[in-house]
Amino acid sequence: MRRPGLRDRLDGAMAPAGVTLVCAPPGYGKTLLLADWVEATGTHDKAWLTLDPGDLSAEGFLSAVLCAVRECPVVPGDSKIHDLAVRGARDPATVLASLVDAIGVLRTRLHLVLDDVQVLSGRETFRTLAGLVRDQPRNLRLVLVSSSEPPLPFARLRVEGRLSELDGADLRFSADEVPSLLRLAGVDLTERQTRRLVELTDGWAAGLRLAARSLRDAPDPDRFLDEYASLDRTIADFLIGEVLSRLPRKASRLLRLLSVCENATPALAATLSGEAGAGEVLAGLERENSLVTVHGKDRRWYRIHPLLRSYLNADLNRSSPELVPVLHKLVAASLAEEGHNQEALRHACRSGDGQAVVSLLRSTAIDLLLLGEPDLVLEGVAAAGSAFAHADPWLILFSALSWLQKGEFTEAERALALARGRWPAAAGPALVEFQRLIVSAHACALGKLPRAAPLVHWGGGEGSAALAAWNSVDRAVRLAADGERSEALRELRIADYLAEENGLTYLSLHAKVALSFVEVAGGDYPAMELACEQALALAARGGWRRSPWVPLCRVLLGLARLVHLDPAGALRAVEGTASSTWPMVRFAGELVAATAGFDRGERAVGLDRLHAARRELGDRPLDAALVAMAALTEHKCALDLSRFPLAREVAGWAAGRLGAGRESHLIEARTAFAHGDLDEAVRSLRLLRECEPPALVPTTDVEASLLESTIALAVHRRTLARQALDTALRLAEPAEVLRPFAFVDQGVRRLLVEQLGGFGSTNGFAGKVRTVLTGFTEERAETARLTTRELAVLHSLTSSRQLDEIASQLSVSVNTVKTHVRAIYAKLGVNSRRQAVVAARERGLD
Template sequence: MAVPPVPHAKITVPALPPEFVVRAALRGELDGGATADVALVCAPAGYGKTLLLADWARSSTAADTAWVSLDRDDNDPERLWASIVAALAACPSVPGTSRLHGRWVWRAGAQPEFLDELVDAIRTLPRPIRLILDDLHELVDQEVLHGIQILTRNRPAGMQLVLSSRLDPPLSLPRLRMAGRLWELRAAQLRFSLPDTAALLEKSGLRITPTQVDLLHRRTGGWAAGLRLAAVGMAESADRDGFLSQFTGDERSVADYLVGEVLCGLPEDVQEFLRVISISEPVPTGLAAELSGREDAGSVLDGLENQTSLLSPTGQRRDAYIVQELLRTHLLADLRRQGLKRAAELHGVAARWWAGRPEPVHALDHAAQSLDSALLADLLHRFAVPLIVAGDHEPLRRALASAGAHTVAADPWLALSSALAHLEAGEFPAARADLGRARQSWPAHSPGNLTVLRTVAEQLSAGVVESTAATPPPAPRIIDELPAEPELEALARLSRGAARLERNDRAGARAEFEAALFLSHSHGFGYLAMQCLALLGVIAGATGDVQTMRAVSVEAVALATEHGWERSAWSCAATAMLAWGALLRTETAEAERLAAEGLAVGAATSSPHLRFALQDVHGAAAFDGGDRAGGLAELQQARSDLGNLPAGAQQVASHAMLEFGAALQLGHSTAARTVLGWLANRTGDNAEHVVMRALADAAGGRHEHARSLLRPVLEGAVTALLPQTMVDAWLLETTLALAGGERPAARRALQTALGLAEPLDALRPFTHAGPGIRELLVHQHGSFGASDAFAVRALAAGARSGSRQALLSERELTVLGLLPSLLSLDEIADDLTVSVNTVKSHVRSIYTKLGVSSRRLAVLAAHEHGLLASSVRQG
């Protein structure tokens, strides 16, 4: 029988639509796979297989392309091989004398002989040919598939076989793969990237925002058909945001495509399997078995992945699967149409399964959809505290909202859990209301764990809720007996530490926070670990342990960044400590940046006291950075914003020292007196108040009175609230001693100030101490013993580098670098191999440019302007 004629369209490379997006990377991959005997492009319907291969066939010149578009009629061997022969014969490089142009006769039962002749004919061609068989999944006839198998096995050297299919064809792929003869392109590689998605939508005539593009890309998972259907829908919709929010697999055009092109080829029992597992994302094999009742669920999932690519494995062990998003939402909608009760029952099964793992986030999400209020309440009792300490607050809030306000209000455990969740979100009035509901529903005989949870909630809320409440809650007591559950014990220790910190028992607070931190690290309580680290940073800062303060604060911020908790009050507290440390080290720009960052990200969740601390650092950094009037105004505004809210004595003293110093330096005596009175009213008598009064007297020229005020502080008779206050006190004593002509006393005072400042890394006091201090640092350089290195840093911190450096030539900077030495000008000339007159000329120029009249003053000016370090580097 002669081979029948073939329609031209069947063997023609398809045309590309106007919205087609060229994907150069995939073209390159196809070119790379052209060396394999067999190339398989396998993905579900709508992944762009046909168009990708058509684009490749049109753009690649390495070989001629013979294209065959397969359909169900090709399950007739005669029709199939007629199409393949015709496609091969149509290739431009096939000479007219080739047997492919001859008369081919098909004889039933003679397929092997027919294929042998076809292979021989292809082998004689002068140029390589790639045979692309598109939609191979349409072939199901065993004889036809056997013929394709023979062709793959006996493929002639000049031909590559390219197969495009929705399913893995039954062609001994493992054997081909093991022999290195198979190259594959799968759905994961065919998915559109975000840039591809943007290009497709633009070519479709849509002008949408990057946010909308990103949402659509995530919603479709890069599925080309889904993107094209969405583009059509968006073009017809007046409300594009509304369309996107409702675009799911149940949208009519998407559903029709999924049913007609994707699901119709699957057996009904597999479709039902997909429907029941669609309630979970992801779906582990064990849960799939529970939901479907099929013991072979793992095999079904593996088969669907390998044969259809409708779902993808996830996790290190690849024992859980993710169903393509639009398909999953379609299946879920279809399941719900069968009855809400059935879907709710499946969610209940999933909730119990996840709870047994335990995976509380998944368990609560499913319990909320199970319509089983008892199940949801039970899981909330079990998982609320673990979620709080782990930092999974949003899933907890969702579950509490699903439980309903009435249920939460009537259950003190749930009310207290809700209060803690609201506290972490910065929703202080809601937290206060929850605490009130917990008290109202309190049982006559409360279990120990419930009492612990109440104490924890009231302790953690004390610093923020009472500041916004008309009637402050009662002061929480310290928990005596620790609970057995690790998450409750860790929370209880956090509460005990906070209570001890309020009582100024820093050692006791540190021990509790360290114990809570150990538990957090041992059990994966990441959020609680961040809280403990932030509080340990506060304690370290208050006690002057700046190294520990920086280390634990950096660790807290790193945890926050890793888990997306940057907006939490605890992350902002750690940021505030880092900003304060940078301010003390005179890293002004860094201090201002950190404080601004903390104020920006923590605007909603931070307490007034935390905002006050961040504003303090930001204002002081602005002042130090040159915006003196703006910095003072910001400090004054911070104090005004705090108002009458209670604040710790250390925080009040810290602010007062900053604002007072700024006001005094600007000559605003009235403003300085206001701060002095504010500090006295808030904290009573302390070293900070005395130092501020002494500073005011010194600024007014009342040196003896200032010195007499300062003496009790220096002798330790008056306690300082802040570690760095004693540095300020001894620097003031240095200045006063210099003014009185007592240089040895001044030197001793400066030595003491350096010794106190070094472990605090407190360079800032030296930048505001005046020229007398800097001059003494220069003259006594090398005589401070163990503090010499820090003295050099103090000088550098006080330097004001700038335009004067540009005024000095490179040679003048070199000479300047040698002036602090004991070398004479003659020796400097010898060292530089120039004449002494040249050196003298440079020295005179240096004096003129620096506005000084002696070598000693030149060295001092060089230190002040940051020129000495520069000149040493130049030399």
């Protein structure tokens, strides 16, 4: 397979550099890349020498170089190069100097490719090669191809800018390139299978090529990939012949022992092998490019190539199965001592020592869970054995929190019930606090904000840093539910500091979600939107898409975008929430989606979805603020579409759920206004203003002021209307509440435009409202743009003609007219002829 991008990169690097080093382990496609480069750029200025053991001496090497250069087309017949000979010369260095001089007088550039440089040995041979590099003429480009870095002065060349390099990381096939390579071999894998193959081979060309050869005849690609490195004969033969057979026995043994772990330090290598010099062996393997690499900031962690490690590990399990658990136990102890808790627990699970697993879980599970590792903790609980997993309250609670983090509420509740049954008579404070926090998190995940529970200050002890941080998040949610916003924010600052200080990334996600709770309770939608976006970014980076906090963030983000009059953004935010196991999230997600549809012009469909969502909710408990938002939204939509019976039903539902309050009075005022009873509407608004409890929804007071402005205009009290509009702007500005302005009476919108510049401190926000509303109106008009034929049908709908009469008038069939009518209803968001006419007139489409 040709790789033009990599080839062009190689060609571009050669121009400024005198020496190009292509260095990677066997099977990475070094020679193929150079051959493709020669073919693409032409052979006329290329001299190619593939070295072999016969070139080991300085004389043999120089003779081979001379032969290769003489055959290059850019070397003319009268060049002194043809007269040079190594045999019989007193000093090969003199011949080298003459060769350098002869190349230097050539009228064009010459590229000398030396392939398989790793076969060279001997001080004099490398001194000759180093002399060629040192005295290299300006028109000579040296390309060294090797599986290990030769002992040449590369450090000096790097400093001088005379060296360009390609290594295994550069030659590795990317996930985007592998499908093309497989298709050339007649293999077609799914995206998931391709990713698995790339992980197995690490993009190693030889591994991919050998896998493709076997995959052509594999009846089950998934099974083949699971067993590739351990059972495939072709890869085994390659690894043995090209890698392992060339290594000293001590190095092969060390790699075999280290195959139980992904990464190893020299100290860990010494522990597993019992050899004090194991670190030096690893360093030598890395230098020689024997599929061992070093990484990390301190460059002390060594990694064996995944395919080689898989093969060695399978061989170790076959030949010495009794040794494997012992090695895992040693690795677990070593990693735990260095604080690498995740890897330590993984190895402990494979050691077969239940007591060691329990000990590690007791000391690390809380941190691991707040890092976002529920699957690993559940694996540890299972590895501990049923004697511990079903009897130890700590392990049971670890399971409960793990299931909760995975969104498996039934399993979490089962574990909490088991913990109560196994509760010790003298439970310590850490255990008591841990259980309380899990119960509280479970209640929050079900939408039951824990107002009534006592606020506990964590005083330290086992796992104190993690528990203290989590306790601060829990306190913040409780304080926000009780209206103590400033105290809640203070607790979240403490939690943020502790989570960051201890690297508790999952707890940071939890804290961001709690912050969104606090901000929405205070009506700060921009801050809530930012907190949700940060939480979702953390969840995406950590792979915690199934966390119960993710769908909650999505619906809160959707609600914020609705308020900011961004229905398209709201729809994107709540994608996937319909499948949530949490009824409150499903309801809120459908509330956002239906409202966004209504706002985009699908009015009848949107209202029907709101109605269906409320019916599906039934008698399930729901947060009062969400009830208020749902009731206000559905009630307003029903009134806008003259669905008065449905509006009455919503009002009754809200009254039953909320009782008396600002939202109930707003619903009463809207109803009275819609029926022309202005006095009753004014009375209800007055009761709203006098109501003691604050609004459950921050938009309530904004909408009340806009309705007051509408009523004032209806009775020709323009000054009062302007004052009410000014109040609405002042209330809406801090949280950038825009949606209520999009659905006010046209008279209020005209008043806003006419009074721009006269609103004092809210002038800037008033201008923003006008700009946003203009764009919103144009977007809805674009969504509802009717074709010429649909406009003709719409005009006919304003008359009393039947559909067959309209068809006759337009010279089309009745079915065609019905098709146009359905399209008109869909575009205007209505479901009746009368509503279509009204909606068209509202939008100027008639």
